[in-house]
Amino acid sequence: MQQGELVNPFPSARGRLADGAVNQPAIDWEERYRRTVITGDMVATAVVVAAIGSFFGSRDAANWHEKWGILAFGTELLVLGALAVSRSWAPAVLGQGAEEFRRLGRSLFAAAVVLALGGIAFTSQNIKLWIFVAIPAIALVTMIERYLLRLWLHKQRKEGRCLRPVLAAGSAATLSDLISRARKFPHLGWRVDAVCTTDGLGHDGDHLDGVPVVGRLADVADHVRRGGYRVVAVTPDPHWSPDRLQRLAWNLEGSDAEMVVAPVLMEVAGPRLHVDAVLGIPLLRVSMPTFTGGRRVVKAVVDRMGAAVLLLVFAPLMALVGLCVAMDSRGGVFYRQRRVGKDGQEFMILKFRTMVPGAHGAKAGLAHRNEGAGVMFKLRRDPRVTRVGSVLRRYSIDELPQLFNVLTGSMSLVGPRPPLPEESAEYGPDIRRRLLVKPGLTGLWQISGRSDLPWEEAVRLDLRYVEDWSLALDTVILWKTLRAVVSGQGAY
Structure with a gap:
């Protein structure tokens, strides 16, 4: 490192070798970013609770510990506990998509409901302040805090940092589409570093759209364990029978890789997709678009x-x-x-x-x-x-x-x-x-x-x-x- 060069607090994975191996398989930027989000949520919640408690509690200083101190401390613990229970800090949802903010909203709504029930149970006279002022204020501040962190993360990703190394496996046509989308939208955090195809060949021999072809579809699990990939993206191909997909999922157990299977209905997403178990078979249920209701x-x-x-x-x-x-x-x-x-x-x-x-x-x-x-x-x-x-x-x-x-x-x-x-x-x-x-x-x-x-x-x-x-x-x-x-x- 040259003198004066800044060190990125969220480093990405090191360079990848042509055969799919990596110099440093461990990726620690995800955990660092997660800790940053948790710290930000805790600080934001504490600041809002302290500000509200200090402003309104100063009017009733004699009963501060009874009426304000306990409620302030309890509200903060309740909010942070709801965020943890709803998995609002899961790495898979942080930094992209609307799911992060949906979980945040559900957590704070649940905290408000529990707080209301607690107020009814203990006949608290000051509970309305924390339900209708504190919780909405916490929601506003934490959403702004997370959005600012997301902007920073997206900036890093556009510069080639904080990306998840991906091994993609499927047909050449669907892999080309995935590679194109990953390059077009780097803020989503995927970097396709290697692919596996049906015959182990790409459009350009051992490369597919500039990405190394490291093997056949049957060899995916072996390459994942050697390469230290963070995501295994499975795209449509006749090779992927239910039995082979299940065996691949079993073989990836114990690794750091997350298996992601792209459905045939590529443009259908969000609230219309549901996974149901029918007769012991996992089925992807697609609900009809909502035009009324x-x-x-x-x-x-x-x-x-x-x-x-x-x-x-x-x-x-x-x-x-x-x-x-x-x-x-x-x-x-x-x-x-x-x-x-x-x-x-x-x-x-x-x-x-x-x-x-x-x-x-x-x-x-x-x-x-x-x-x-x-x-x-x-x-x-x-x-x-x-x-x-x-x-x-x-x-x-x-x-x-x-x-x-x-x-x-x-x-x-x-x-x-x-x-x-x-x-x-x-x-x-x-x-x-x-x-x-x-x-x-x-x-x-x-x-x-x-x-x-x-x-x-x-x-x-x-x-x-x-x-x-x-x-x-x-x-x-x-x-x-x-x-x-x-x-x-x-x-x-």
Whole structure:
């Protein structure tokens, strides 16, 4: 190490040899990150409890130990105990996906319920403060703390550190897809270091898309034990019979490797997948997508309440933007355009005007310069866009009036991109599944690159949202939208 070089507190595994062996099989960054999260949760909980106890307890100092000290200490122990029992500190869920925050939320809700029952049992007069103030405050602070730690971890992973070494085994085609996704999304923490194929060969002889082919599918367990891999990813291949998969799981027992089996339904995930034991056989049960019911009612209520609140918050900004649009060029402040919504019903979308009057009629003359993907029309340097319009588009400010569409029920805060009638007319049966739900002000396409996305990827993301929608996914998308809008990436 050169003088002045910083030491990463969460080092990744050392380099991997061509035959699958590693110089240092032990990976300690996972445990260090886990300890950091636990410490952060403990400190955050202690700070919130101490702050609330000190502020409210000072008003009743004579009974501090009886009324406040015991409740404060008990609340902290209860919260930390709930986090431990619900396995909120399990390495498998830390640093990625919505499951980490789901477990955190369930833990704190359980702590609040137990605290309420304890208050009823002991007839405590001060229990409401800890249920309705302390627990929500702990939830807010711990979620922010974990999100900041996750941002740091994702930054490390994009720089090639804090990654889990993966041995993947399956057909060449499915392995190529897995390698491509792991490279495209390094923040998820997988680094495919070696693969095993049916015949022990890859597209390029002993390599598959630049990854060494270390053996055949029958040799996976041996290579895992020699190589010190952290994850064994099994992708679809005719070789994998139930008996062979079971034997592989047995052979991996005692190693540090986690076995992950990719289902044939690659795009179905989240709350729709359930593992059931039927007649002693583990079966992957796929529930139907939810387009109606209680959760959809909750989503509709949240949409309209959220839109109303956001309109109040952004009212001064919208008034200023309207003035700038009116002063920049002649024409109306707002632009109305027909779009296709749920079940193919058309509605008028509302946006701030970002183009000169008559822009739609000039579209045909610019068709030869189209840079959009698939049926979408996009131009990075569109001559029809006004000076103010280019700024509004970059930061998606022109879309704020769509909150009125959400308020009236034609759109949702989160959903697929609302297509033009001429775009939806070219949809095939598969792509038309985008119209099973309301279009959204934001969505997976918004946080994944927007106009820079290839058409096929944009469609895949919209269909994935339709299939795997959940309230937790909506929350994550809304949170990530802020960062995507601030960066302005893919907006033009």
